[in-house]
Amino acid sequence: MESLEDPIATFRVTQDALVLAWIASGVERQLVEQWMAEQRRARPDIDLRLIQLPHGGPPSASLLDLVADDLRRSRDRLVVPVRMFWSRDESASNWRALGTLLSGRDPYRPSPRRQARIVRSDPSRARIVEAEPATVTELDRRWRDTTSAGADRDFAGFVIRRARLALERAEYRLLGPEYKSPRLVKPELLASLRFQEGVRRIPGATLTEAGGILDEMATGWSRWSVDFVPWLGRMIFRRGFERDLDYDDADVSAMSEAFAVHPAVLLFSHRSNLDALVLAVAMRDNHLARAHLFGGINMAFGVLGPIMRRSGVIFIRRNIGDNQLYKYVLKQYVSYLVEKRFNLTWSIEGGRSRTGHMLPPRLGLLSYVVDSYAESRSEDILLQPVSISFDQLHETAEYAAYARGADKAPEGMRWFVDFIRAQGQRHYGKIYVRFPAAVSMRAHLGTPQQLRDAEPAARRLALQKMAFEVGSRIQHATPISATALICAVLLADRGRARTLEEIHAAMQDWLDYVERRDAPVTESAHRLREVQGVGSALDSVSGGHPVTRVDGGWTPVWVITADREHEAAFYRNTISHVFLERAITELALVHAARSGGDRPAAFWSQSAQLRDLLKFDFYFVNTSTYREHICAELAHVGDWEAAISAGEAGVVDLLRGKGPITAPTFLRSFFEAYSIVADVLGASAGAPPERDVIKQALGIGRQYLAQGRIRSSESVSTLLFGTAMKIAGDRGLLVGNERGRADLRDQVTGVLRDLDRLATPSTVSVVT
Template identity: 25%
Template sequence: MSQLPPSAAVGPSNVPPRGPVEEPAGSPPARTSEDRYRPVVYQPSSAWRSLYERFFAHIKLDERWEPTVRQQAERGLVVYVARSLSFLDFLALDFLTKKHGLPLVRFTNDVGMFVAEPFGRGSRRMRLQKQIPDDRALIDTLQGEHSALLFLRRPPRLQGNGRLFARSTKGDDMEVDLIRTLVELQRKTSKPIVLVPQTFVWTKRPASTQRRSAIDLIFGPAEWPGRIRVFLQFLANYKNSLLRSGEPFDVRAFLDEHQDMTDAQAADAIRYALLRRMERERSLVLGPAKKTSTRIVDELMRSPRVRKHLDHAAKEAKREVVEIEREARRDLDKLCAAPDTNVVHFFHRFLDTVVWNRIYDGMVVDREGLERVREAARKGPLVLLPSHKSHVDYLVVSDLLYREGLAPPLIAAGDNLSFFPLGPFLRRSGAFFIKRSFKGKKLYPQLVDAYVRKILVEGWNVELFVEGGRSRTGKLLPPKLGILSMIVDAALQLRDREITFVPISIGYERIIEEKSYVHEQSGGEKQPESIGGLLATGRVLRSKYGRLYLQFGETMSFRGLVDEAVALAGKNDRARGAPSVQNGESGLSPPQRRALVQRIAHRVTYEINRATVVTPAALCATALMAHRRRGITHDQLVRQARTMVATLERLAARIAKPVIDDEGRFRPETLSEALRLFEDAKLVVTVDDGKGDPKRGEPPDEPIYQIPEERRIALEYHKNTILHFFVPSALISSALLAMNGEAELETLRDRVRRVSRLFKLEFMYRADAEFDEIFDDALGSMRAAGEVEIVGSMVRRGGGASGAQVARYAEMLRSYFESYRLALLSVRALRNGEVASLGKKEWLKNALALGQRRYLSGQITLRESVARPKLENALAALHDHQLVRVEGDHIKPGALIDDGTTYVDLDRVLIEHLVID
């Protein structure tokens, strides 16, 4: 340790006041007769301090770093610990502890401080050699209740080996084992010594598994860089550098738990635990060691699992194995991601400067949820499952994680996005492209399965959209189980790794694909992604799309999900009186494994819905569309929105901050902001500005807002983003009004059960409860709000303003009832025997044409009822009710199509739900 200039004393708590510490100049401390070392603080000169400020002020701190260090300083002696000897790490930590008023470093081992001493105060007292052994200096520092910084290893040194020079692939041991010194000191003192790991990340480029280069030989490998390499990394990336704080290590608590260990054994165990914690923090930022896509493909082609499938495919096709291998390699080359840190950083800079702050008014992030995700990432790979509403979704999660110091995921994307020139960029930013259909490709699913398993084994986070494609309606789509099933199968084989599922809700106040979505819902063909669509981004960049919201649902441990599934399977076996059977390592049979996949999918969709934030745009759209008249005054809109906010708060929905003030009260101004956004998009028009005509003596009145009929589908998109919160109440309200506002409780329950089954593809219901529990909870909530009354066994619509809310709930579902009745009418030709079958495209075209005629004649009241997604879901519901049979691209009569009771009864129910006040 180098002799440092003297400093002013710090109080017994070892926590100095906030702000830079100014040390008075003075003479060297007097030595005792034993020539004991007095711990001092390094104090740079003003010129050196200006360099500190310029380069270290950019370091992004772990949010828990300062409170963690401060908390540990209050309960014990803080010793900062870093992985590899680095003068740069010392300077950065010295700057940060002084800036934040944390315990200052009074000792550090083997850092070579003589380099900095000419630039600090007291340079005349600089010593080029140690004045006291490191172990003695460390003891003196801690006995004086000061803090120290310990480096655990040296960077690997260039060593001669005969005629060659080489570096080891990991750090070298320090000359003095100061961890053992701490153990010996802790046994003699009652005050706990707390080791706080510090991990500075000067570059986000991960280590490589490729053969060592000459640069690695001279400057050290990326995972254990030498001093020159660290310094060059710092100069290139200092504006993006990070400090991550590992979990503190209590030496006294460890020794109390391991009293049988010798000092040397305890020191080794502590050192290993600290290195593990610091490596875990580095891995959070950098991700796994980088392998080229070519190497990944080679390893997959050599794996026994893939070889087995290749041999089977060749035998089945009666072809040479080498031909099958060539095809498989081509498929893998097109499949595999090729993540490149430079491309990821380029995307981050582009998104940060051009997208998030130009077309959006910023990104609102669930910080508490993000910390839950970070904690889960410390345990193992993440499976990130965002909602999918826009192509922007591909960028949001990856960029947020990169910005927040978490390794970006590899993203499962459709091969429709692999077009030039966007495809190569997406591949290098982490996308792997999967064919949209596996039809007729028996080997391809096995290759995808092997690749998914491989990237989880390597430790990559994985992102996939459980809905499969983008939602064109604003609602979550029913989950697709293909890729999710592969991930579950891979995770079942990796029981030694903790894999966590993370539901994510991505919300927009406006969607950039709005026009194309309206076109598709109205019956237009989906346009393939192309360079033309990419160039249209210029028009997007000139528009404003409000805020972007990113919220996290509760994380789900895969081990916990499997344990639940095993317990449920055992419970079901006992209920049937059958013996409980263990099926392989997971304890699940193939049917139970499929049930597990479905359970995870529905839990994820439920969590996404629950985490969805109520944006000003969604609230405003819902209030506008729940009003049945041609226009709504501003005062009516405010009252309606305020009531809806109260309902949403009662349902524990997440309300966007602009909607409510600091005291939790509704902000009417938020509607004005959303209306401006809608008027800019021509979704709403103000037909009367409310100013009146002073020349005629007309007093000012309220503005009146109308929705252009041709824009209702676009506005419904925003309503649908939060519709799921209201669905249980809306189903009850619609059924109650269909029975003239009064019904027996059990009759109402049966009606709601039937309608909820009809709409099972439209709405994602709670995954943690049965129908009766959901019904009782919703009815109880409505009763508490005065919206309904329950007298004996009868349920009645409430009175006054609360009762009026029942009609608004029911109005939210009117377009679905109209659309489903339109679908029912569109299969009359099959029922009447006029045709034996219909093509799905032909049926859809005819249904849309019929809907357009009925809308123009007033038989359908809402323009959004004539929409392709609703009709497609309605057709699936008719198939479920056995009124039709959907076989591939053809529709045929179902088993109950001739049963007049079934057809007429369903028609009657739909009509009753439409003839309501």
């Protein structure tokens, strides 16, 4: 047999050594023995011993004893891990690989007959991987530092685990960073003194039960799955979207450099079930280390669940409750991955935003990462914001139905097949992926020691601020789409149709504001400056997606009908963060104009109260920065403080000089939803269940809409009602408090009156 040259292994044994070789076939044994012979020819004076280990499954007790006996021979001898690496046939398609797998064969682990054929015809695909060796003394020290050092057999097991991990690292040099994956989490954690002591502190908990939880979370690992999932994601989104994802190359370059230094947590915005697949494709496209996705265990269905697990997805329970052992195991699992420098990822919002705007961050998993940092598991951890956005989505119809009270469709293989089919229904435009600058945990929280010394309240506040910074960077990196702007302009008319020329003319003020804010825009949004660009954008969203084109008259007109308002609102809400502070400024101005006394003080008081009302629906900067932003909104029209102090005339002139009025467009649906829930709570006694309040709010909202008491059908939404319940809970209104409920109703009613005044800015009625 011809000699095989391993291009990554230059190591030569120069002292007595024990070679631990994972061998799965006679062909592999022959190749390893050939390697041993080459080593002995180079250094005939050394003692070189070989112990063969099973490729799959744990070693037997007798094999552990054999390794233990050899380890006792000398403390200075090296332990050298080796195994065969079989490269995939690059000419084979993923469909062929899938067929091979479904037939019971692993395309990445060829059969012995196939191995022999490869060695004869394409020997470059057969390589011996040599991991970095370590002396018995070094391994013994690590064993005693990290585990409850026991019998020689336990030490042998530890050495074998370390050897396997070293081989994994060596293989990454062949495969690339995208294949990096934890392989021995369960045995490593169960053998850890820290882990064992933590389990013992939980009443009634056992290591056996903890091991079962680890099995539930375990990812497994398969090169085929790691390759297949990005391929699957690309296959799915290409059915309806542009073939290639839209990146900012500078973002990718900076992120790649940062990942080379510290472990990272990629926190992405979540508006579609495509998001995780898109992120997998993005990481593969840019040759970045794979991030292990934390997902709900409800997604671990059918044949897809095992494939996703083996690609690095960690499925966790959605409802942990008071299960202290599960929480502890999950926390230690996260800490282990951080310590071993594996990248992690999940949605910063905790779930999909079915309303379009980013939801406030969930801190659960992130708090575990912070705990890992406080324990000095890493010198720093990067929080990498990820913006994933779409020109259009087929899921908006589902979101609209859910908002109207429909049940959420259960996940399963049938659901997944329908999801794939839906991607091919029409063309949805582009997918945009942005990676803004990472947030350093060390920069925001201080050193691990400083974090450990911090008071719990201060620590939680710092965590919240850090999470909000990530969310803010995601928002500011998300490009504004033509679809979102078209929907915003048409929703502002609440059912009134416009011609192409009218839409183009109205669009210019909106584009001027976006340009002044220096907000990123898509190529299609850039083209809205031209009539032809507006026409192209309207064509892409017409046919009820979500705009309706009306033909047969003097000229075509476009309108968003009431039954499509929820879908259109989804797109409009994706850019609400750009106009949020402007809209609040408008509302506070109108409020100040109808206030007596110190009008500037009334303005600032109302802007603060509006911020507090909206805090469960939107991201806000800190108080001082927020005030600066509000000032900036008014600065471009002149001396706003003088204008507001002048009363009615000053405020009307100010409003007329600000361009498009945005508050009714972006905020009316939220405040109308809040008012409906406030009415339901005001008419309720005691502490009604949230489910009952939302159900009643749906009925009352439909009544109000029919009566004209609210203007927008999108306000009748279980999603917005859920946020209104959070406001009520924050104010202690869910357990009674009639006076507080009445105050909330009065406050929201006042805001709605101000929105009515803003609807016709040229005839603002100023009440003193």
